[in-house]
Amino acid sequence: MKIVVCVKQVPEVTNVQVDPATGTLIREGVKSILNPFCEYALDHAVRLKQAFDNISISAITMGPPQARDVLLRCLELGADEGILVTDRKFAGADTWATALTLAEAIRTAVPDFDLILVGKQAIDGDTAQVGPEIAEILGLAQITYGVEVTLSSSRKQVRVTQEVERGYEVVEAALPALVTCSKGEVVRRAPSFKDVLQARKKLIRTIRADAIAIPEGQLGLQGSFTQVVKVFPPPAKKTNTILQNLEVEKAAQEIFSFLKEKRFL
Amino acid sequence: MHEINSRSAPSADFSKVKCIEGFECIQAEYSAYLTDESKLSARPFDYLFFPKSEAELAAVMAELHRRNIPMTFASARTGLVGGCVPQEGALISLEHLDQVQAVYRDPASAEWRVKAQTSVSLKNLDGMLRIKQFPGLEQSPDPVVAQGLRDFREDPNQYFYPPDPTEMSASLGGSVVTNASGARTYRYGPTRAWVRGIRVFLADSEYLDIPRGKYFASPGGQFVVWNTQGVASTITIPDYPQPRTKSATGFYAAPQMDLIDLFIGSEGTLGVVTSVDVALLKREEKVSIIQFLDSDEQAVQLAEAMRAESRLQLDFLEFYSGNALNLLRELQKVEPSTVGMPAIPDDARGAIFFEMSFDPHTEELEYAALEEVIASCGASLERSWAGYESRELDRFKVFRHMVPETINSILAERKKQYPGIHKLGTDMAVPDGHLQEMWQLYKSCCEELNLEWYAFGHIGNNHIHVNILPRNMDDLNNGMQLYAAFARKAVELGGSVSAEHGIGKIKSKFLQYMFTPGQIQQMRRVKEALDPKGILNPNDIFPAEVHP
Amino acid sequence: MLIIDHERCTACKVCIRNCPFGALRIEDGLLQVNESCTLCGACVNVCRFKALGIERKQASPEELAKYKGVFVWVELDEETTPRQPRKVVLELLGKGRQLANALGEELVAVVLAGTGEVDLQVFGQHGADRVILCRHELLETYSTDGFTNVMCAVISAKKPAVVLYGATPHGRDFAPRVAARLKLGLTADCTGLEIDTDRQLVQTRPAFGGNIMASIITPYNRPQTATVRPNVFPVPEKQPAGSAVTEEFPVTLNRSAIRTRVVEKNTLVDGSEASIEDARVIVAGGRGCQKASNLDLLRTLAGQLGGTLAGSRAIVEQGWIPHTRQVGQSGTTVGPELYIAVGVSGAIQHVVGMSSSKTVIAINKDPEAGIFKTADLGVVGDALEILPILSALIEKEKQMQAASS
Helix, strand or coil, X not given: CEEEEEECEEECHHHCEECCCCCCEECCCCCEEECXXXXXXXXXXXXXXXXXXXXXXXXEEECXXXXXXXXHHHHHHCCCEEEEECCHHHCXXXXXXXXXXXXXXXXXXXXXXXXXXXXXXXXXXXXXXXXXXXXXXXXXXXXXXXXXXXXXXXXXXXXXEEEECCEEEEEEEECCEEXXXXXXXXXXXXXXXXHHHHHCCXXXXXXXXXXXXXXXXXXXXXXXXXXXXXXXXXXXXXXXXXXXXXXXXXXXXXXXXXXXXXXXX | CCXXXXXXXXXXXXXXXXXXXXXXXXXXXXXXXXXXXXXXCCCCCCEEEECCCHHHHHHHHHHHHHCCCCEEEECCCCCCCCCCCCXXXXXXXXXXXCCEEEEEECCCCCCEEEEEEXXXXXXXXXXXXXXXXXXXXXXXXXXXXXXXXXXXXXXXXXXXXXXXXXXXCCEHHHHHHCCCCCCCHHHHCCHHHHEEXXXXXXXXXXXXXXXXXXXXXXXXXXXXXECCCCCEEEEECCCCCCCCCCCCCCCCCCCCCEHHHHHCCCCCCCCEEEEEEEEXXXXXXXXXXXXXXXXXXXXXXXXXXHHHCCCCCEEEEEEEEHHHHHHHHXXXXXXXXXXXXXXXXXXXXXXXXXXXXXXXXXXXXXXXXXXXXXXXXXXXHHHEEEECCHHHHHHHHHHHHHHHHHHHHHHHHHHHHCXXXXXXXXXXXXXXXXXXXXXXXXXXXXXXXXXXXXXXXEHHHCEEEEEECCXXXXXXXXXXXXXXXXXXXXXXXXXXCCCCCXXXXXCHHHHHHHCCHHHHHHHHHHHHHHCCCXXXXXXXXXXXXXXX | CXXXXXXXXXXXXXXXXXXXXXXXXXXXXXXXXXXXXXXXXXXXXXCCCCCEEECCCCCCHHHHHCCCCEEEEECEEXXXXXXXXXXXXXXHHHHHHHHHHHHCCCEEEEEEECCCCECCHHHHHCCCCEEEEEECHXXXXXXXXXXXXXXXXXXXXXXXXXXXXXXXXXXXXXXXXXXXXXXXXXXXXXXXXXXCCCCCEEEEEEEHHHCEEEEEECCCCCCEEEEECCCCCCCCCCCCXXXXXXXXXXXXXXXXXXXXXXXXXXXXXXXXXCCHHHCCEEEEECHHHCCHHHHHHHHHHHHHCCCXXXXXXXXXXXCCCCHHXXXXXXXXXXXXXXXXXXXXXXXXXXXXXXXXXXXXXXXXXXXXXXXXXXXXXXXXXXXXHHHHHHHHHHHHHHHHXXXXX
């Protein structure tokens, strides 16, 4: 049985600072990480691999050459192979062009996949669109917001506990299917140093534009339907009062007075 | 050269310096200044000053000196021995002296250096070095400073300041005057090894600029300081040898020593450091590894084996006892996320934590030496955790601090029932070859008395922190006796009673374990030469009760 | 056009049963398509033999101009009888009205509903010109496949210029599928929408966790589609006299098209508390609350203020509160009158989810915490010590008020 996990390299966004003068992101010193939701997807794949025999996990990512780093992380955590989809021609892709490229790359590299796991969204773009778009392009059933993923004993069905607005639902679909994951291990796994060393001996395949069956006009920026026309800093924040170095009683009193003044009491 | 001239600072108006007067007022509005991380409480004192510049500081010091008012100096207040907790007189907070003044490449050594005021925090310094942005330097009117910054930014490498004394909110100046050390001392030595220059204000408010490598003690063991009035003070350096371990116990002394080393580690008793020049080192990528083991003894054995393996260059080598791991397991049971790491393996009964250089991008990773030494002690790298991304290194670091932090919070709870109780944390280092002996003593004594205890820390420097947590007053008394016994044993083995925390106000009684009364007297003479009125950080190192 | 690969086609007729437009039939044993086909793609998706494909050409400006009208997908609140739209739908009708006016085109509410009663008046009263009503028993509850098929049929038949969806879990689930099937641009989580001088829809959304804003257009194809964050645009004032024409849209939907099956529902015992999306007062906890039991202090305060408890992603992931109470970019966008952030560091992802709150109070130990930038009142201190005292003050005040009245 083959599981494909789609992953993305993202900047560690919580640290991204905006240059107040230019309104652009300060990228110096900002590290890249495996998108946390993608790591959850990988968690679920690894758990399935531990629970059932004969499962192999392919981690796939589209990005610049340095996106290889997140594949290494996946290999350390239990993926069996990595697939790096990289080409200058892919640059500037919107969610549609990304999904189309990834879907074709999966068809090329792992044609006999049974299950695709993806993160619910990436913490840089936050669109949550690429997963469902891949599912549509590959004609798969999709289940979003998965928190638990299991297989039926026949391994023909995937059963997913899904977050819904009022709680949880358990949803089943026949394989092949695509599941987007919104939760995994509460605490990130830590590979052993043995795992780290062995990951570097595993295979990472590279797929370039000429290896997939998409006309060039449908790749990257050219193949994107949406275009970013302007980037600007968020609107200025309101002015405010910050109180420091207060005794706790005084602090509580200040909040209390504020609530009264604003008529919340 | 063994003679140096002090200079007077530009003048400032004493009356304009921000000052809080009266202990009640300080208690009500500035309670944070009444203690430090040692939790020692201040005795009533009269003034709290906030000088904004060296000129203001000099004005305050001159006035207090004239009026014979003792002055205690504080910056980040992260010390563990109460050094900056005042007992009388005035407290001078240096917190506003917090600017980086330059980043420059020293032409002679070709090393990058930072010049910064005393209260720049280690954390902020590290952050600024990472992003190569230094507020204030960008617009510097000094073309040399501006050029230095441009050159630094153009250098494609990343640099860092190697001393890593665990508490990153500590101030740079504070870490210099205490010669702070920590896990990375294993590879890089203590703070002393990285200080290239200091500016130090003396008791009479005049200051010395001391670059490293310029002022050395005369063959007769003396320094002479001339002030602007033409008066000379003669310092005779003590003749005791330094222990063969890291040490933060008393003044540094060595034949023909560099004057700068007298002030580094002097805990502010000889002068107040306002600005330092420190060296940087090229930052390399690292991997943190926690190796789980079957017993504490296996950990001690592995630590010695790793240290002996010349092919391994470790940044640090730390220890967790089995009971320390149990403490963390309890935390994980209640709340899996607090520890920030996955569940500690059930069969782990001890662990070694180390860090080394690691390039995640090379194809060929050769760690045969590591695998061999670990296998030779009967352990396996499969039972380890490894992390090398910056966020991973961060969470491993948090894990490293988790044991002492947990112990402190347990004790804070216990104090509510027994107010007299406090932690007994050893800070003793012994020379190589004595680690096993010292460990056996720690373990057998604590177990014999059935004390609650945990051990962790810098096993690579033979410097394990044993923390005894008294459950009642009996435990406390037993623990205190043990502590004294440990201290004597450490000295007997040629070690240090305070390897990194310093003496301050709460460890002064241990000075006598390491030094003879005559040697302590030599230290006092140094102090008297530079601070004849005894008004700088009174009660630190030398307890007031026995002051002549 | 629809391409049929007769080599692969087995004439199983599944596609025929799923075609919303009756455009497919078997003639002489071969599958054929007629001019009723709108290229909605339902057949391509259900074909197990990969015998069907669609070739789409990039449209010319004249072609684009044929797409008219602003469509809003109406998400119904499944808890109401007769079915009412969710609040975000009204917000979208308000914004959609402005867009439709700017284009000089009509505003259409697209209702996908089961066979039960639906309040249809409300749409006209909030600005819609027309309601397209799609009824089918399989639309009674949400399914990705069912809703995708029907929405694709509506869009391909009616050719709107703009389609808006609420960025709710369901909206975010099927809008990208519709976009991928019809090969449309889709912009996620918009917080700003306007029509520019070229009659393009300019869609503005936060990116990089809200650190920057990006304006996006979809220049070469139609419709332009977007999901829109709830609680960003105001609900328009209700016009009691407003009315909309209702048009029934014939739905063809077959159970075989729906590939997922809900086998268990587990509603959290959470019903007594208001949902955070609509709450007037929210007390939100973050990592700084240190442990789950400390949230009781926040619950108490929320109770006293007639509010509800919410939290940051950090504490949801630790399982202290359910995901239904998560505020932020990967949770719910809220817009209460009062938002009290307790021990919330204020990662930008959190802030974008609560920045439309009218009044914000933040309590945090770290003076550098980002949350203080959004707060009207910020207090640097230990919330775990401050909250009990604050609650005691409020309690005293309430007793005094009760006594005096």
